[in-house]
Amino acid sequence: MAIADVTVLGAGIFGLSAAYACARRGARVRVIEAARIGAGSSGGVVGALAPHTPENWNAKKQVQFDSLMRAEAWWTEIAAATGMDPGYARLGRVQPLADDRALALAEARAVQAETLWQGRAAWRIRPVSDFPGWAPDSPTGQIIHDTLTARLHPAKACAAMAEALRQMGAEILIGDHAPRGKIIEATGAAGLAELSTALGAVVGNAVKGQAAVLGHDARDLPQLFVEGLHVVPHTDGTTAVGSTSEREFDAPARTDALLEDVIARARAAVPALAEAPVLARWAGLRPRAKSRAPMLGAHPLRPDHVILNGGFKIGFGMAPELAEMVADLVLEGRDRIPDAFRPEASLPRAPAP
Incomplete structure (x- = not known):
């Protein structure tokens, strides 16, 4: 049986996860990234793997639940293979x-x-x-107190997954390189912008987020959701707070007064953080599909490619299960994609005849 060649465009959490799922099944994998691993929101600091509420059940919530259940084995395997800590812990x-x-x-x-x-x-x-x-x-x-929510450190998780891929023989290339074989496009906000421009309608957009890392060690405690903020203790003894959701912005990678407000609100709501020093500030763009669900299926502009995009706020939590769906589709021709996730859910509708 011939070994499948797979190229993944994009080294954020969706691209790396799809590459990892394919490599685990024996495919020869190449990842091509324009800038750097985790260049977009996947290089962030918050890492709240939080579920939707347990009511009004639908396909999106089911896939998210399945993915959160898969996550512990997924990240444990990566940590064991690489000796790198992705920061995963399910403490609710x-x-x-x-x-x-x-x-x-x-x-x-x-x-x-x-x-x-x-x-x-x-x-x-x-x-x-x-x-x-x-x-x-x-x-x-x-x-x-829900016991389904987990956490990880986004940038460290992406670095660990990239190392796991290298150990499995995958190529990770930065810059302009030729793809080969079956192609998966996981190009985040830039990919949604390309679609919107080509189709003359908003298919998705970039949403800026800002977050901070504080010097407070609560690593054995659950994360908090308070005043609309995620407060996430990490295994390295820091605590992340965030984030903003900005549809309009001037500087995608620069923090500003909106983040200072997030920090002030977090300190006011959580007295344990009142004197915690700010160790780092982060800003980046998150890809939000028009449907607000992940986008997975035949690429609208290149139907022989597969698109995996739109992980706004739920990308890390959904990635393990979506990656397996992609591997099913690309390597086995097995389509188990929910209709709500297909690109058509975000594309402009054709006018009625």
Whole structure:
């Protein structure tokens, strides 16, 4: 049986994951990246692998659940193979409950999670006192603690996956190189911009995010979601806070006053962070498809290519399962892509006859 040749364009989390899934199945893989590994949002610092709420179940939530369940073995394998820590840990997430209405809704979701999460994770209502010195104030005295949410360090995870690929014999090339074999395009915000320009309609767009790394060690504690912010402790003893969602921006890679506001809000909401020094600031672009779901299937401009794009906010959490779908399609011709993920969900509709 001939060895399949696969070229992946883009070395963000989607591209590296697709390459890894194909290489694990014996394909000869080449990754071509225009700038550097994790050049876009995949080189960030937050890394919240957080699920959607356990209600109104749909294909997107099911794939996300399957991917979060797959993630521990996926990242453990990569860490063991490379000796590099991607920062993965599944310690859950804590959210305050603002009032009795929020508490009642959380209780209803807890019941639904028992079925939808198949007993493999839970959506729990717990007292704030269960996490002394860490959980933010909650007017009800209660919090949500879900045990499905995980975390990793985006830039370190991409570096570890790139090393795993090299160890498997894959090429990772920076710059302009010739593709070969079957081609997967995972080119992020630039790829969505190309589609929008070519089709004369918005297919997707870049959303700027800004985040910071603080010098506070909470590595054994769950992450927080408070005041619209993710507060994510990392295994290296730092804590990341973020992020903004900016549809309009001037400098994609430059932080500004919006990040200072994020830091101030995080410190106000989480007293443990009040005196934590800022160790690093980050800004980058996240690709958001018009459908708000990942985009996977035949490329609208090059139907013999496969597109994998649109991982806005959920890319790292969805990557393991989407990568396996891509490998199924490219290597086996097996299509198990949900309709909601197909490019057509974001493309302009043809006018009615």
